[in-house]
Amino acid sequence: MTSILTNVAAMAALSTLRSIESGLEQTQAAVSSGLRVGSASDNAAYWSIATTMRSDNMALSAVEDALGLGAAKVDTAYSGMNSAIEVVKEIKAKLTAATEDGVDKTKIQEEITQLQDQLTSIAEAASFSGENWLQAKLTGGLASDINKSVVASFVRDSSGAVSVKKVDYTLTASNVLFDTNGNTGILDQTTNIAGDGVVVNVNDGGVTTSHNLNSYTTAQVSAAVTGAGGAFDAGGSIAWTVAGDGLGAGVGYVMIGSDTWVAATEQSALANATQEVFATDASTFEWQINTADTAASTAMSVDSFTITNTTTKTELAGLLSMVDTALKSMTSAAAQLGSIGMRIDMQQEFVASLTDSIDKGVGRLVDADLNEESTRLKALQTQQQLAVQSLSIANSSSQNILTLFR
Structure with a gap:
């Protein structure tokens, strides 16, 4: 039709x-x-999945940037710690040289002082984007002063909840060189360095007390006393810095053992029965402890100790031990930083690979x-x-x- x-x-x-x-x-x-699926009307399910995964990929891209920033912080701290280790090695070598007889220790100290100043400079300069992991406010500091972290990953779990994972690094007395509000860092914490001391029992008003005193050799006492114009009898057990009968003579020395002397302040016989005194059979006088000489050990730190020509071998041995202990702590801290740096590098590679995998997965869903x-x-x-x-x-x-x- x-x-x-x-x-x-x-x-x-x-x-x-x-x-x-x-x-x-x-x-x-x-x-x-x-795109095979360019809008929700093309395929709502695929479009929804692709949109969500693209947003996650953008978050992963931000994580990758954060990892780069964290790696820079760790690398800066590691470089500073490594440089500080080299300086402390030099200080250790200088102290070793100072143990040699006849060496001018004051000249060595001049070099050590410059090395100590260099340690401070290194710690102050090891900062990236305002973050310094080599010096921190450990004493009385806030959690934000000591708890550091680096963003490591963006995670979406099976329930759809999202979270950001971090690599944590806590600043402690074992990995920070300087405490900016105290003395608990590796280099500024104090250590008691023992001198050539002895324990002396002293009669104090009828009560015997023990005191740690510096000890001196006969040669040291002879040099000190005769240099001050005093009298010294090599065969005696009492010496004082001013010649006379001993009364009011000022600082003196008493032999308490073979080639072992301690310093004291001379007082008249039985001047004050409550004073801390010790007696010697060689004299009717009592000798009050010289309070300036009662520290047989001295608190020192790697960043500020000083040696002189009067520094004893015992004290040098203590300083060497202190520096070596600090060096071990610094080496451990550098290893810790190196481990974190390695983990960050691995995480960067993983995030890059994960981003590529997500891109491929989205492409399989929506690409034409x-x-x-x-x-x-x-x-x-x-x-x-x-x-x-x-x-x-x-x-x-x-x-x-x-x-x-x-």
């Missing part, structure tokens, strides 16, 4: 053309954007196969041409009716 009011063939051809053009539009969008899309585009273009031709034929059929009226 042919009708000029209802052209069924034209309607069918038009419907086909519309369908082809709709497919052609989608294919052209896929070819131009490279351009080989397939280009083939489909060519086919749809051909179908479009055929549909247009078919519509043209259908529209021309009504014109053929006119020939029937001629």
Whole structure:
């Protein structure tokens, strides 16, 4: 049946053309954007997953930047610690040289002072973006002063909850060189350095008490006494810095053992029975302890100790032990920083690999196969041409009716 009011063939051809053009539009969008799923209307599930994972990837990109910043902080601290270790090695070598007989210890101290100043300079300069891990407020500090961390990863668990994981590093007395509010750092903590001392029992008002006193050799006493114009009898057991009968003579020395002397202040006989005194069989006088000489050990720290030509071998041995202990702590701290640096490097590689994996996964969901899309585009273009031709034929059929009226 042919009708000029209802052209069924034209309607069918038009419907086909519309369908082809709709497919052609989608294919052209896929070819131009490279996405098979470019909007939620294309595939809601895939689009939702891809959008979420893209946002996670952006967070991972921020984590990667944070890891780079953390690596810079750790590298700065490690470089400073390593440089400080080399300086402390030099100090140790200088102290070793000072134990040699006849060496001018004051000259060695001049070098040590410069090395000590260098340690301070290193600790102050080892800062990155305002963060200094070699000196901190350990004493009386806040948690933010000592608890450091580096962002390590962004995690989404099976329930969909997200969190940021960190690598923690706590500043303590075992890994910080200087305490800016006290003396608990590796280099500024004090250590008691024993001198050449002896324990002397002293009669104090009838009560015997023990005191740690510095000890002196006969040669040292002789030099001190005769240098001050006093009298010294090598065979005696009492010497004082001013010649006389001993009364009011000032600082003196009493022999308490073979080649062992201690310093005391001379007092008249039984001047004060409550004073701390010790008696010697060689004299009727009592001798009050010289309070300036009652410390047989001295508190010292690596960053501030001083040696002189009067520094004894015992004291030098103590200083060497103190420096070596500090060196061990610094070596351990450097190893800890190195381990954290290695972990950060590994985490950076993992985050980069994870980012690539997520990109691949998203691509599998929403990316278009351009080989397939280009083939489909060519086919749809051909179908479009055929549909247009078919519509043209259908529209021309009504014109053929006119020939029937001629």
